[in-house]
Amino acid sequence: MSDARGRILVVDDTALNRAILGRALRGQGHEVVEAADGRAALAILSEAADGRSIDVVLLDIEMPEMDGYETLHRIKADERLHDLPVIVISAVDALESIVRCIEMGAADYLPKPFNAAILHARVSTSLDAKRLRDLELEYLEQVDRLTAAASAVEEGAFEPATLEGVSSREDALGQLARTFQRMADEVRAREDRLRAEVRELRIEIDTVRQARKVSEITETDFFRDLRERAPHLRRIVDDPSVDPR
Amino acid sequence: MPDPTLDTAALVDLLETVGDDPEFLAELIDTYLADGPGLLAELRAGLSSGDGAAVRRAAHTLKSTSATFGATRLAALGREMEAAADTGDLAAVASRVETAETEFAAVTIELRATAGAGITSRSGAS
Numbered sequence: 505m506s507d508a509r510g511r512i513l514v515v516d517d518t519a520l521n522r523a524i525l526g527r528a529l530r531g532q533g534h535e536v537v538e539a540a541d542g543r544a545a546l547a548i549l550s551e552a553a554d555g556r557s558i559d560v561v562l563l564d565i566e567m568p569e570m571d572g573y574e575t576l577h578r579i580k581a582d583e584r585l586h587d588l589p590v591i592v593i594s595a596v597d598a599l600e601s602i603v604r605c606i607e608m609g610a611a612d613y614l615p616k617p618f619n620a621a622i623l624h625a626r627v628s629t630s631l632d633a634k635r636l637r638d639l640e641l642e643y644l645e646q647v648d649r650l651t652a653a654a655s656a657v658e659e660g661a662f663e664p665a666t667l668e669g670v671s672s673r674e675d676a677l678g679q680l681a682r683t684f685q686r687m688a689d690e691v692r693a694r695e696d697r698l699r700a701e702v703r704e705l706r707i708e709i710d711t712v713r714q715a716r717k718v719s720e721i722t723e724t725d726f727f728r729d730l731r732e733r734a735p736h737l738r739r740i741v742d743d744p745s746v747d748p749r
Numbered sequence: 750m751p752d753p754t755l756d757t758a759a760l761v762d763l764l765e766t767v768g769d770d771p772e773f774l775a776e777l778i779d780t781y782l783a784d785g786p787g788l789l790a791e792l793r794a795g796l797s798s799g800d801g802a803a804v805r806r807a808a809h810t811l812k813s814t815s816a817t818f819g820a821t822r823l824a825a826l827g828r829e830m831e832a833a834a835d836t837g838d839l840a841a842v843a844s845r846v847e848t849a850e851t852e853f854a855a856v857t858i859e860l861r862a863t864a865g866a867g868i869t870s871r872s873g874a875s
């Protein structure tokens with residue numbers, strides 16, 4: 505269990521409970537955001553304006569309007585929030601509620617009355633789990649980018665910049681990305697050389713064709729005869745009184 | 750043996766949970782004692798109008814917050830009223846409201862006296 509710090513959302517309709525949990529969590533080094541009901545909690549979770557996401561949710565079950573069950577269900581149904589750890593707050597004698605929430609995807613439960621050591625342990629464990637999951641998701645996203653890059657190479661549309669970030673990793677995936685970039689660069693360089701050779705070849709072929717056309721004309725008896733008569737023909741052009749025969 | 754009116758060990762736990770801050774604990778106690786009459790009023794209002802959900806919510810909050818502050822007998826009453834409201838037995842809730850009100854008065858006296866005398870955490874802070 506680490507001493508990781510996080511941004512914790514406390515959802516409880518009882519102001520006293522929010523005050524107690526807020527004080528305890530801030531004392532343990534966390535940043536705390538409070539919501540008095542399920543709807544306010546979902547609004548906070550959906551909001552990404554400040555770019556700071558929530559790391560763990562502490563969720564009371566018994567709340568008016570939208571209770572903890574409904575709030576938990578909506579969090580788990582939202583693809584963007586599905587992996588967010590939710591710790592349900594419950595009285596110790598509410599075993600059925602706790603089981604139901606865990607079956608719905610809650611990561612853990614926090615018994616009431618609150619105990620500082622248990623609070624610290626449950627939140628730290630959930631923070632560690634979230635950090636691991638975030639790393640896993642980042643890894644999978646970068647594997648996807650490498651796979652997409654392979655397809656792009658086959659289509660001739662690969663851009664090296666798409667692997668930035670992946671190629672800077674120090675693990676095996678980063679090494680694979682750097683090797684891939686090198687190979688893609690070599691393929692590109694080879695293709696460029698090939699195109700240049702083809703261009704040169706075309707020029708040579710055109711030159712040979714032209715030369716052949718010229719010789720088809722200049723190596724005939726007619727042309728040889730014309731060349732011999734060229735000076736006489738020039739004299740006729742210059743002086744029309746010259747006998748053309 | 751019946752539950753005591755006040756379990757001071759719970760107050761020590763609460764003091765430690767809020768970082769051994771006696772002033773903050775005193776504020777929490779004030780808030781709990783200030784909210785109590787309102788909760789009991791909600792219970793009575795719910796019983797008058799037959800609103801089982803409102804009765805259940807008030808009983809649940811009374812149970813939960815009273816346990817937090819060591820008011821064990823009041824928390825037990827809250828648990829009984831919540832369980833009765835769960836089954837729709839508002840008569841059973843009504844039969845306990847007056848006892849809850851009397852118990853809350855006793856809790857107020859003991860809690861103020863205990864807080865006045867000072868609560869010491871296990872680490873020695875008070």
